[in-house]
Amino acid sequence: xxxxxxxxxxxxxxxxxxxxxxxxxxxxxxxxxxxxxxxxxxxxxxxxxxxxxxxxxxxxxxxxxxxxxxxxxxxxxxxxxxxxxxxxxxxxxxxxxxxxxxxxxxxxxxxxxxxxxxxxxxxxxxxxxxxxxxxxxxxxxxxxxxxxxxxxxxxxxxxxxxxxxxxxxxxxxxxxxxxxxxxxxxxxxxxxxxxxxxxxxxxxxxxxxxxxxxxxxxxxxxxxxxxxxxxxxxxxxxxxxxxxxxxxxxxxxxxxxxxxxxxxxxxxxxxxxxxxxxxxxxxxxxxxxxxxxxxxxxxxxxxxxxxxxxxxxxxxxxxxxxxxxxxxxxxxxxxxxxxxxxxxxxxxxxxxxxxxxxxxxxxxxxxxxxxxxxxxxxxxxxxxxxxxxxxxxxxxxxxxxxxxxxxxxxxxxxxxxxxxxxxxxxxxxxxxxxxxxxxxxxxxxxxxxxxxxxxxxxxxxxxxxxxxxxxxxxxxxxxxxxxxxxxxxxxxxxxxxxxxxxxxxxxxxxxxxxxxxxxxxxxxxxxxxxxxxxxxxxxxxxxxxxxxxxxxxxxxxxxxxxxxxxxxxxxxxxxxxxxxxxxxxxxxxxxxxxxxxxxxxxxxxxxxxxxx
Numbered sequence: 378x379x380x381x382x383x384x385x386x387x388x389x390x391x392x393x394x395x396x397x398x399x400x401x402x403x404x405x406x407x408x409x410x411x412x413x414x415x416x417x418x419x420x421x422x423x424x425x426x427x428x429x430x431x432x433x434x435x436x437x438x439x440x441x442x443x444x445x446x447x448x449x450x451x452x453x454x455x456x457x458x459x460x461x462x463x464x465x466x467x468x469x470x471x472x473x474x475x476x477x478x479x480x481x482x483x484x485x486x487x488x489x490x491x492x493x494x495x496x497x498x499x500x501x502x503x504x505x506x507x508x509x510x511x512x513x514x515x516x517x518x519x520x521x522x523x524x525x526x527x528x529x530x531x532x533x534x535x536x537x538x539x540x541x542x543x544x545x546x547x548x549x550x551x552x553x554x555x556x557x558x559x560x561x562x563x564x565x566x567x568x569x570x571x572x573x574x575x576x577x578x579x580x581x582x583x584x585x586x587x588x589x590x591x592x593x594x595x596x597x598x599x600x601x602x603x604x605x606x607x608x609x610x611x612x613x614x615x616x617x618x619x620x621x622x623x624x625x626x627x628x629x630x631x632x633x634x635x636x637x638x639x640x641x642x643x644x645x646x647x648x649x650x651x652x653x654x655x656x657x658x659x660x661x662x663x664x665x666x667x668x669x670x671x672x673x674x675x676x677x678x679x680x681x682x683x684x685x686x687x688x689x690x691x692x693x694x695x696x697x698x699x700x701x702x703x704x705x706x707x708x709x710x711x712x713x714x715x716x717x718x719x720x721x722x723x724x725x726x727x728x729x730x731x732x733x734x735x736x737x738x739x740x741x742x743x744x745x746x747x748x749x750x751x752x753x754x755x756x757x758x759x760x761x762x763x764x765x766x767x768x769x770x771x772x773x774x775x776x777x778x779x780x781x782x783x784x785x786x787x788x789x790x791x792x793x794x795x796x797x798x799x800x801x802x803x804x805x806x807x808x809x810x811x812x813x814x815x816x817x818x819x820x821x822x823x824x825x826x827x828x829x830x831x832x833x834x835x836x837x838x839x840x841x842x843x844x845x846x847x848x849x850x851x852x853x854x855x856x857x858x859x860x861x862x863x864x865x866x867x868x869x870x871x872x873x874x875x876x877x878x879x880x881x882x883x884x885x886x887x888x889x890x891x892x893x894x895x896x897x898x899x900x901x902x903x904x905x906x907x908x909x910x911x912x913x914x915x916x917x918x919x920x921x922x923x924x925x926x927x928x929x930x931x932x933x934x935x936x937x938x939x940x941x942x943x944x945x946x947x948x949x950x951x952x953x954x955x956x957x958x959x960x961x962x963x964x965x966x967x968x969x970x971x972x973x974x975x976x977x978x979x980x981x982x983x984x985x986x987x988x989x
Contacts, residue, residue, distance in 0.1 A: 451504030453554040454547040455572065456526070458635045458986060459615065460793075460800050462540045463627040464817065466786070471533040471542070475522075483627060484529075487544070488522065490622045496548045496615065500524040504554040505547070528641040530793040531648060534743070536785035541630075541649075541792035545641040550575070551613045557586040559607060566605045577634055578801035578988040579614035617806045625817075628810045631800035635986035639798075643981035647696065647794040649736045650745045653787045654910045656702060656729040659756035665700040665707035665714060667755040667762040668733065670769070671748065672698060673711035678938055679768040679777040680748050681741035685941045686959040689968075693741060699734040728829070734791065749783035751929075753910045759926045767930065776934035783911035801988025836892035843887060846894050847879055853902055856923035864925065875901060 463483050465471070473484035491497035499521045500506060510524065525546040533539055552575055557566035566586030576583050586605040616629035623629070671680075678691040700707040704722045708715045733752065735745060751768070754760040768774055854875045878901045884893070899905055904922045912920065936944075948957045969977070 451554050452498050452502050453550040453552050453556070454498060454503050454505045454525075455550045455575070455612075456545065456547050456635050456637055456639065457615065457632050458543055458545045458639065458641060458795075458798060458800065459619075459629060460541060460543050460631045461616075461627060461629045463538060463542065465533060465536050465538045467626065468535070470535045470537075471529070471531070471539070483533075486624060486627055487619075490619050491548070492521075493622050494618050496613070496618065497521055497525060497546075498549050503547070528643075530641040530645050531790045533788075533790055534785055537788045537790065539790035542790055543641050543645070543793045543795070543798075545635055545639055548615065549613075551610055552583075552585070553587045555588055556610075557605065559584040559586060564607075572634070575634070576612045577986070578632075579612050579617075579803060580801070582609050582611045584609050614803060614806065617803065617809075620806065620809065625813050628813060629806070630810065631802035631988070633798070633800050633986045633988040635798065636984045638981070639984035639986065640981055641793075643978065644795055644797070644984045645739075645793050646796050646982055647736055647738060647792075648740060648790065649734060649792040649794070650740070651732050651734050651789045651791045652745065652749050652783070652911075653730060653732045653789070654753075655727065656725065656731050657727050657907065657910055658905060659731075659753070659910060660758060661700050661702055661705065661707065661731065661756065662716075663758070663762055664733070664752045664756040665698075665709055665716075667752050667765045668698040668700065668735075668748075669709040669714045670762065670765040671695050672709060675769045676771045677741055677744055677769070678771055679774060680744055680751070682743040682747075683777075683938060683941060684742050685938060685945060685964075686956055687963050688741065689964050691741060691938070693737060693739060693744070695735060695737045697734075697736040700731070701734065702731040703729050743782055745788060746783045746785065747780075749788075749911055750780055753783065754780075754926075754929070757909065760929060764929060774930075774934075775937045775939075778929045778932040778934055780929055780932070781912065781916050784913040784916075786913075787911070795985055796982060797985025799985075799987040799989060836895070837890065839891040840888040841891055841894050843884060843889055846889070846897060850875060850879060850898060850901055853904065853922045857902075857925060860923060860925045864927070 463471075465483065467481070468483050468486075469479070469481045471483045473482040473488070474480040488497065500510070503524060506524065525548070527546040528544065530543040531539065533542075552570060556570045558568055558570055558574065560567040570585060574583075585608060587608050587610070588604070589606050615632045619629045671677075672695050674692055674694045676691050677693050681691065683691070696710070698709045700709075702725070704719055704725055706717045706719065708717070733749065735748065751760070751765065755762050755764065768778075854871075858871065882897045882901070889897075895906060902922070908916075908920060942960070945956050945960045948954055
């Protein structure tokens with residue numbers, strides 16, 4: 378078509394000849410499909426760009442008019458649940474401290490990956506917002522994270538790991554907002570696709586009609602595109618996309634679409650934690666007995682760090698527990714305890730790797746680490762399993778005795794269970810995840826074997842004097858008696874038991890192997906050349922071979938819950954005032970009846986989704 382003909386047509390429209398309006402002409406062209414929306418938008422962009430360049434050449438520094446601004450593209454979003462694992466060693470915790478420079482959380486890495494891959498859309502790009510949400514977004518009141526309706530299942534602490542963490546949020550879909558269904562035996566697009574008709578995984582394909590993709594046509598090209606194009610599309614492989622940009626310490630495992638009211642936190646019916654440890658000198662059967670006393674509904678205020686500004690109810694339900702070694706599995710529930718022997722297992726060894734598994738509906742802050750600390754006392758024979766019953770009796774013991782937390786390094790959020798959630802996983806993604814985890818295991822396994830080799834070498838190939846062993850044992854025994862005497866304020870006499878034991882174990886040689894020396898020292902003094910199970914590096918600094926255990930019931934107690942709340946309510950200025958405001962906001966204003974709580978959780982537990 379010649380420029381002369383185009384000019385004549387444009388003059389006719391611009392002059393209003395025959396009552397013709399330019400807007401009406403363009404509308405009819407778009408409605409008929411002879412001109413696509415993409416072509417019209419591209420033409421508008423080219424005109425705006427040309428006018429802007431002309432203004433620049435003339436030295437005019439003016440803002441472009443509203444009709445020159447590129448329109449914001451609206452995206453379809455889907456509410457999905459993501460399951461992933463992470464090694465928490467280098468992270469400050471799972472939850473992000475938004476706006477804090479020192480934050481190095483798993484969530485920070487997750488949202489950085491979502492923004493880098495453009496899966497997290499801003500509110501003004503989200504075509505699925507309600508009218509109210511859209512109004513708030515236009516007023517700048519809703520950040521992208523809030524608009525995504527993000528929820529998390531477990532909030533792990535610094536250094537804690539996860540194999541089955543789950544979050545839920547709205548992410549961009551591969552299906553355009555205006556995608557339409559494909560009707561059999563018809564070349565015309567059907568209705569706009571609804572959520573229910575979209576694929577529920579990244580493996581299934583769907584034939585549909587979509588607005589044409591924007592083409593970079595050369596200026597002056599008269600080629601037009603149809604209003605809709607028939608395409609076959611599958612949903613984004615969210616896990617694969619995110620794993621391409623996430624650190625190797627965080628691996629996405631699976632996803633599926635979920636209902637609008639699904640909450641990764643409140644729709645979870647069970648959470649499973651595992652705590653790993655070497656057997657050392659622990660009595661696993663005693664630990665299983667102590668764990669059994671915790672099953673069922675109990676008040677765990679003496680087994681947690683009380684956050685009185687957030688929590689007023691310390692009752693939690695433990696459903697099941699296991700104490701697992703290479704030789705035995707002790708299973709405990711509220712009414713019973715059972716033991717299973719693993720066939721063809723190797724003889725027990727102090728270096729056997731064991732773990733305790735605890736399943737519950739929800740947990741308090743530091744609850745698992747406090748439980749493990751108590752169970753380690755029991756396993757070492759320093760406390761009776763009945764200590765658990767005493768600490769759960771909050772009427773008799775309303776305040777928590779002083780004891781250290783078990784180390785975070787061995788704790789894993791193993792699984793988050795949802796009764797109505799069925800996640801989908803792809804072979805390609807899991808294959809790549811397997812390769813990453815195999816590399817991680819190999820690195821740590823080699824380091825472990827090197828350390829074991831060094832221990833065996835020093836044990837078998839190094840010799841020490843017998844007299845040096847005797848001096849070491851006598852010094853430890855003397856220091857231990859001094860500490861017991863100081864605590865009891867009674868004179869502790871040397872009954873000669875240690876000397877008799879040394880004479881019995883005398884090898885009648887000047888030197889003995891280091892391995893034999895360690896065995897003799899352990900048998901006489903009951904001390905071991907390693908830190909107590911579950912102790913952190915800082916806790917190990919205060920432990921010596923002469924340390925004497927003080928029963929927990931004789932230790933100093935912290936403040937009770939009632940005393941903590943009273944302190945908060947009586948606060949009057951500074952940080953204390955903020956604590957009072959948080960308490961009133963989280964505890965008093967949000968307080969619900971038991972019936973309201975039950976109705977809320979019953980509704981949330983019915984929410985979910987499936988990849989099938």
